[in-house]
Amino acid sequence: MPRLALLDPSKTGRHALCLESQLRHRVVGQDEAIHEIVRVYQTHVAGLAAVGRPIGSFLFLGPTGSGKTHIVEATAECLLGDPRAVLKIDCAEFQHGHEIAKLIGSPPGYLGHRETGALLSQEMLKQYHTDKVKISFVLFDEIEKASDALWNLLLGILDKATLTLGDNRKVDFSATMVFMTGNLGAAEMSALVSPRLGFCVNSPENTDGNATLRTRMSRAGIAAARRKFTPEFINRLDKIVVFKPLGDQELRRIVDLELETLQQRILMAAGNHPFQIQVTQSAREFLLAEGTDARYGARPLKRAIERLLVQPLSNLIATGQIQHGDRIRVTCGGDSSSLLFFREAGASEVWESAAA
Numbered sequence: 001m002p003r004l005a006l007l008d009p010s011k012t013g014r015h016a017l018c019l020e021s022q023l024r025h026r027v028v029g030q031d032e033a034i035h036e037i038v039r040v041y042q043t044h045v046a047g048l049a050a051v052g053r054p055i056g057s058f059l060f061l062g063p064t065g066s067g068k069t070h071i072v073e074a075t076a077e078c079l080l081g082d083p084r085a086v087l088k089i090d091c092a093e094f095q096h097g098h099e100i101a102k103l104i105g106s107p108p109g110y111l112g113h114r115e116t117g118a119l120l121s122q123e124m125l126k127q128y129h130t131d132k133v134k135i136s137f138v139l140f141d142e143i144e145k146a147s148d149a150l151w152n153l154l155l156g157i158l159d160k161a162t163l164t165l166g167d168n169r170k171v172d173f174s175a176t177m178v179f180m181t182g183n184l185g186a187a188e189m190s191a192l193v194s195p196r197l198g199f200c201v202n203s204p205e206n207t208d209g210n211a212t213l214r215t216r217m218s219r220a221g222i223a224a225a226r227r228k229f230t231p232e233f234i235n236r237l238d239k240i241v242v243f244k245p246l247g248d249q250e251l252r253r254i255v256d257l258e259l260e261t262l263q264q265r266i267l268m269a270a271g272n273h274p275f276q277i278q279v280t281q282s283a284r285e286f287l288l289a290e291g292t293d294a295r296y297g298a299r300p301l302k303r304a305i306e307r308l309l310v311q312p313l314s315n316l317i318a319t320g321q322i323q324h325g326d327r328i329r330v331t332c333g334g335d336s337s338s339l340l341f342f343r344e345a346g347a348s349e350v351w352e353s354a355a356a
Helices: 014-026 031-045 068-080 097-104 122-126 148-160 186-193 207-228 231-235 248-270 281-291 299-318
Strands: 056-061 087-090 136-141 162-164 170-172 176-182 239-242 276-279 327-332 338-343 350-354
Touching: 014 031, 014 068, 031 056, 031 068, 031 239, 056 068, 056 207, 068 136, 068 176, 097 148, 122 136, 122 170, 148 162, 148 176, 148 231, 186 207, 207 231, 207 239, 248 276, 248 281, 248 299, 276 281, 281 299, 281 327, 299 327, 299 338
Parallel strands: 056 176, 056 239, 087 136, 136 176, 276 327
Antiparallel strands: 162 170, 327 338, 338 350
């Protein structure tokens, strides 16, 4: 009688584990979305993806600034090395049926047939492929704003991984991850959170209450999607993921990530004259206070860093106040209304940036 060895299907393969690790470093507070992307990617790597369908199709819902577009760009960066390796379709530009010609090209005989290129052509899908990774990323941003014609176009892509262009050429989407984002249900989700001022949906405290709230928010988003889209459309999606509003803990983590990215920008832009920045905890708290807005998620935070940190650093570079090898220490002013910039070098000069 043969010996039976118990297998563990919960383990993650090396490639998928690497993707998960990189996504968790880049994307904050959206573990469910990361899990679903990694799950689909591992199925693809194992060669067991469904034949005649895209690698994965996702509908990401939730409030603005919660990271729906960012996670798509982060996935492209992890796998293809470039966050811009995403074919992004702004669905606000396709609110009328005739505008679909921008995606598939005009049929023969129509005015401008030869001049109108198809945005969803096979060449466009493959433009970011690398020697190691042959995966395309297509993002339909704000899908709820598109016309019925675009939704019908997506039915064929999601079901058969095939799109017919205006000149009858076929486009194969079987090596594509299709993402759709939308703000459906965002108002209902905000109403669930706003009565509990200061509540963090991802806080470890009050675990049972948080889990209940997350469940209610997910149901609100999915219910809004079912009201908007037909059952045929919903049934062709692999997963609907509702993104949660970012809490204080997540925003603090985003500050750290943005400052890491800024240091990389400095090293690349400085060329042979690099310098380092050291942002104190008080300065981080100041940036967090200036860039926090519960209605808009992480986007005001990024703008605050550009306005209060990047622009003053640009002025200091342009005026020669920062030299090669300097370490720039950034801290909060005594009145907590500005950032102070110190150069740790021979001189002990101080610069102040108003927080206006």
